[in-house]
Amino acid sequence: MTLQQVLYAITIEECGSMNKASEKLFIVQPTLTSAIRELENELGIPIFLRTHKGIIPTSEGSEILKDLRSFYQQYQEILHKYAKEGNYKRKFGVSTQHYSFAVKAFVEMARQYDMAAFDFSIRETQTRQVITDVGSLKSEIGILYLSSLNRKVLKKILTEQELDFHPLIKCRAYVYLWGQHPLAGEQSIRFDQLEPYPCLSFEQGENDFFFSEEILSENIYPQTVKVSDRSTMLNLMVGLNGYTLCSGIISSDLNGDGYVAIPFHEDEENPNSIMEIGYITKKNCVLSKTGKIYIEELKKFLDTVCEE
Numbered sequence: 001m002t003l004q005q006v007l008y009a010i011t012i013e014e015c016g017s018m019n020k021a022s023e024k025l026f027i028v029q030p031t032l033t034s035a036i037r038e039l040e041n042e043l044g045i046p047i048f049l050r051t052h053k054g055i056i057p058t059s060e061g062s063e064i065l066k067d068l069r070s071f072y073q074q075y076q077e078i079l080h081k082y083a084k085e086g087n088y089k090r091k092f093g094v095s096t097q098h099y100s101f102a103v104k105a106f107v108e109m110a111r112q113y114d115m116a117a118f119d120f121s122i123r124e125t126q127t128r129q130v131i132t133d134v135g136s137l138k139s140e141i142g143i144l145y146l147s148s149l150n151r152k153v154l155k156k157i158l159t160e161q162e163l164d165f166h167p168l169i170k171c172r173a174y175v176y177l178w179g180q181h182p183l184a185g186e187q188s189i190r191f192d193q194l195e196p197y198p199c200l201s202f203e204q205g206e207n208d209f210f211f212s213e214e215i216l217s218e219n220i221y222p223q224t225v226k227v228s229d230r231s232t233m234l235n236l237m238v239g240l241n242g243y244t245l246c247s248g249i250i251s252s253d254l255n256g257d258g259y260v261a262i263p264f265h266e267d268e269e270n271p272n273s274i275m276e277i278g279y280i281t282k283k284n285c286v287l288s289k290t291g292k293i294y295i296e297e298l299k300k301f302l303d304t305v306c307e308e
Helices: 003-015 018-025 029-043 059-082 100-110 127-135 151-160 230-239 289-307
Strands: 048-051 054-057 090-096 118-124 141-146 163-172 174-178 199-202 224-227 243-246 259-265 274-282
Touching: 003 018, 003 029, 003 059, 018 029, 054 059, 090 100, 090 127, 090 289, 100 118, 100 289, 118 127, 127 141, 127 151, 127 163, 127 274, 141 151, 141 289, 151 163, 163 289, 174 230, 199 230, 199 243, 224 230, 230 243, 274 289
Parallel strands: 090 118, 090 141, 199 224
Antiparallel strands: 048 054, 141 274, 163 274, 174 243, 174 259
8 A cells, every 4th residue: 555545545535536536636547547446456345336426435445545534644744744844843852960061061052953943851860860861762862970989880770771871071079169168268178178068969869879979979978968959059058058079060151150169189088089971872873963063062161171
């Protein structure tokens, strides 16, 4: 069965005549007759009954034509949606740990497109959800980090989900805090200096040890507060003189310039650690043009950080 045969059959029913249908379709009648005969032979059912008053559907033909009309309508809707001038909005999504630079790159990417033609999504979410989103293709790209602490566990999960990790940058831990925090003027900050202040971290749900977004999460902090979004964390930095441990890669355009990232000063009991930030994609999946532009914007921003 071909789309052409479907159109022919629907048109014959509408016109009630082979002659009128052939005129409407701009084909000769023998061609139309031959096409319908082939369709009837393929289905093993006579669709039309030829009478001296014209052509009418058989009882079985009426049922077939009902299904063919429904099928052809869906075909036309698909054409209308996906054709060049259609109303389909192309989709692109990113799931990420709470990184302002990931959002910044998304903004720069989106500015290059007609927003009305796309259905864009960016999800700042828990580490496990980042992996799940990309694994299910809900998002094309996920942003997260690996370290000596979580690498073995996360690599195993990524393999199970058929995901590849693509490194972007390596960095050591920084203490991120309010610009008027008592420690904001320090050149570097030791672990013991942080004891009077609450350590802020993003909530990861149950069994969150290996899914923590904060570097040095294995340390024991006397005061801790878990939050679910970046805005709340920034507010608690001001309200409670809280701090978090991060990569030091901050977008002041989005977070504001009232915060500072100060190097963590390691010692024998509290060594520093390396964060390897990268993006994950479905294995063997070729990035879309939009995905490539997003990664280019990520690298562009990270390159400026390295130059500084």
